Amino acid sequence: MLEKTYDAVVIGGGAAGMAAALAVxxxxxxxxxxxxxxxxxxxxxxxxxxxxxxHEFGExxxxxxxxxxxxxxxxxxxxxxxxxxxxxxxxxxxASHVVTxxxxxxxxxxxxxxxxxxxxxxxxxxRGNVAIAGTRPAGVFTAGLAQRLxxxxxxxxxxxxxxxxxxxxxxxxxxxxxxxxxxVLAVVEILPYPSGLARNISQCLKDFSIPLYLSHVVSKITGxxxxxxxxxxPLVEGNPDYTKSFRLSCDTVLxxxxxxxxxxxxxxxxxxxxxxxxGPRIDANLMSASxxxxxxxxxxxxxxxxxxxxxxxxxxxxxxxxxxxxVSAKQFPLTAGANVRxxxxxxxxxxxxxxxxxRSFIVKNDAILSLQIGGSEIKKRKLAHIQPSEMIRLxxxxxxxxxxxDGRDNLMEVAxx
Amino acid sequence: xTEFVCIACPIGCMLTVELKGEGEVSVTGNRCPKGAVYGRDxxxxxxxxxxxxxxxxxxxxxxxxxxxxxPLPRALITDLIGDLTRLxxxxxxxxxxxxxxxxxxxGVNVMLTRTLPPEGVSRE
Numbered sequence: 001m002l003e004k005t006y007d008a009v010v011i012g013g014g015a016a017g018m019a020a021a022l023a024v025x026x027x028x029x030x031x032x033x034x035x036x037x038x039x040x041x042x043x044x045x046x047x048x049x050x051x052x053x054x055h056e057f058g059e060x061x062x063x064x065x066x067x068x069x070x071x072x073x074x075x076x077x078x079x080x081x082x083x084x085x086x087x088x089x090x091x092x093x094x095a096s097h098v099v100t101x102x103x104x105x106x107x108x109x110x111x112x113x114x115x116x117x118x119x120x121x122x123x124x125x126x127r128g129n130v131a132i133a134g135t136r137p138a139g140v141f142t143a144g145l146a147q148r149l150x151x152x153x154x155x156x157x158x159x160x161x162x163x164x165x166x167x168x169x170x171x172x173x174x175x176x177x178x179x180x181x182x183x184v185l186a187v188v189e190i191l192p193y194p195s196g197l198a199r200n201i202s203q204c205l206k207d208f209s210i211p212l213y214l215s216h217v218v219s220k221i222t223g224x225x226x227x228x229x230x231x232x233x234p235l236v237e238g239n240p241d242y243t244k245s246f247r248l249s250c251d252t253v254l255x256x257x258x259x260x261x262x263x264x265x266x267x268x269x270x271x272x273x274x275x276x277x278x279g280p281r282i283d284a285n286l287m288s289a290s291x292x293x294x295x296x297x298x299x300x301x302x303x304x305x306x307x308x309x310x311x312x313x314x315x316x317x318x319x320x321x322x323x324x325x326x327v328s329a330k331q332f333p334l335t336a337g338a339n340v341r342x343x344x345x346x347x348x349x350x351x352x353x354x355x356x357x358x359r360s361f362i363v364k365n366d367a368i369l370s371l372q373i374g375g376s377e378i379k380k381r382k383l384a385h386i387q388p389s390e391m392i393r394l395x396x397x398x399x400x401x402x403x404x405x406d407g408r409d410n411l412m413e414v415a416x417x
Numbered sequence: 418x419t420e421f422v423c424i425a426c427p428i429g430c431m432l433t434v435e436l437k438g439e440g441e442v443s444v445t446g447n448r449c450p451k452g453a454v455y456g457r458d459x460x461x462x463x464x465x466x467x468x469x470x471x472x473x474x475x476x477x478x479x480x481x482x483x484x485x486x487x488p489l490p491r492a493l494i495t496d497l498i499g500d501l502t503r504l505x506x507x508x509x510x511x512x513x514x515x516x517x518x519x520x521x522x523x524g525v526n527v528m529l530t531r532t533l534p535p536e537g538v539s540r541e
Contacts, residue, residue: 039535048482048530050466062468064482064531068512075537083537151470154480179469179498199424203465206422207491365428384448385428 002106006030006080007324008115009099011087011265014042015306016297016313017119018070023317024117025077029324032080032111034087034101040074041067042121043144044306046151049172051199055307066306082109090116090269094291115292115320118266118280119313122259122298124169130257132164134220139227143169143256150176158252162230163187164218166194166201167389168304170256175204185248187212188232193363195389197304218253219245227251259302269293276342277301284331284349285319286312294320301344301357304391308357315355332404337372337415341388348412350401358392360416369394373412378402386416421459425451432456464488469501471516473533475508482530483516489525496521508533 010021013035024031039045044052047063054060057069074081085103092098092112099111124142141149141157147169149155159182163170166189174184187205192215194201205212213232219240220231230253233245261279263271272289274281279300280288287294296316297309322328331349334356336342341359348354358369367386371379371394379400386392404410423430428448434456435443444456458464466488470480489497497520504516510529517527 040537041535045531048468048470048484050468050484060466062482062484062530065484065512068532068536071536081537151482152480154470154472179494198422198429202422202424207465 001108001110003110003112004032004080005112006032007113008032008117008320009034009097009111009113010117010119011090011099012042012119012121012297012299013037013040013074013081013083014119014121014297015044015067015070015310016121016299016316017042017117018067018074019310019313020117020119020294020296020317020320021079022070022073022077023314024115024320024324025079027318027321027324029321030080032082032113033074034082034085034099034109034111036084036086038084040071040081040083046144046148047172048151049176052306055305056310063306070310082106085109087265090265090293097292115294115323117316117320118263118271118288118293118295118299119297120262120265120299122261122302125255125258125260127255129260130164130255132218132221134222134231135224137221137223137225137227139223139251140221140253140255143167143173143254146173146254147176150180156180156182157254158182158227158250160185160250161252161254162218162232162248162250163254163256165189165255165257166191166196166212167256167258168196168200170254171196171200171204173254173256174210175208178208178210182252184208184210185250186210186232188216188218188230189214190217190235191215193387197389221253227253259298261299261302263299266293266295266299271295274342274344274346276336277344279344282345283347284329284345284352284354285323286316286345287319287323292323294323301342301359303357304389308391308393312355312357330406332410332412334412334414337413339416340414343414348396350404350410351398353398354396356394356396356414358394358414360386360388360390360392362416363387364416368417370415370417371396371412372415373402373404373410374408378412419460421456423447423452423455425449425455434460436460463491465491465494467494467497468530469498471501471504471506473506473508473510475533478508478533481506481508481510481533483527484530485520486526486528487524489520489523493521493523497527501527 007029044063044067052066089100101109219233233240296313303309
């Protein structure tokens, strides 16, 4: 067994983990990254399409290009790296955490540290999460698994494909499959509007004349050993109208029906989670309610842009540095109000810069985002267009806050009208 | 007259684009100047950045991702995808290396987007 001691240990070597570790290291603290894959980059390495890095680097990059910019910095930063290594457990108390991991190169590892950064990313919702009736044949994949098969391992998942859900990965895969000669028969979306970016609807579906069925569901998957078709049913006022169902013959079904933060380890370590996001509840320093355990990136809440995940992770790494140096600031609670599905973080620090990531419940043009403390509005912002699939990012400076008195709860509510 | 959903930003304006002979194009329905540029380009010379994977000679990393360094005219996309299936990249290979120079006279290069084997990994 290998035993080591660090100021901080980062779990996950994707965009968030790398950005957080770099920020911790730049603050002068010792840090290690543990990742279960044989290389850094996480899910970015299978995202071979472009559209990454526009905010972070001012360039339009592919996933691997975005990741490699961080990888070369990580390799030159004096960060200890443990690849091909799976974390089993986070134990200990607030004075000292122990990350127990297991890997090919060292066997069992015991990493003692004062701070842990959770950066494990997220998982895809699967067939069990969306409950589709029918048989259980081969040929039903999540879109991200199909992406891994095609882009890293070189397998074609099928030749006649129906995509369930209009999330971005499903749209990107519809294009990818079409370009290599498979036929994508339809993208079926339960909501009356697409959940992916407009750019992807246009360049992945319209370019190839792939039909998008809005307000429709796949009501049944058929086939004995392999998928042989699906039944598609329109929704009328929110209810399936089976008299209008139709069948599509296909050999493959891809699911692009959302992502869930991957918090198995966090849960096991007793880190309290937030029901709105599926990630840990965090304060203004991105620290969970378990002192010394921080979270950033998709394990905290699902981002639509890796640029923002990396930005959040950098802020997290800086906050870890302040925690390790014993610097603190007063903070007050923050909550989601009308028409807001979630807001991260769950506290704000009026003496510092805060970045809020907000998800709307509604689709609206010319909306107003409003921040209130104790019933009075401290800031509002006009938004030309909002929808649940586009995260709203709001930066707040100390000057945005009125004088707040200690002893009061000073609860801030984020609402949309 | 053709209609496009503008993709310059998430609002998604419905653009109506009309060719008025001699390269003159009118764009309506856009809320901002970016929409006019997008509508014009999409009408006259639609282009796309193309990404794909190409086979390698390695068992550990059997495919390497590639991209066009600039947007490619849409008419050439299917040909390029076909041509890429006939290539083999020998590892080690470096991100940014040019795989195809000036594809069919388009002025567009195809380059590798990943370094394989990955840096920082000792074994294949």
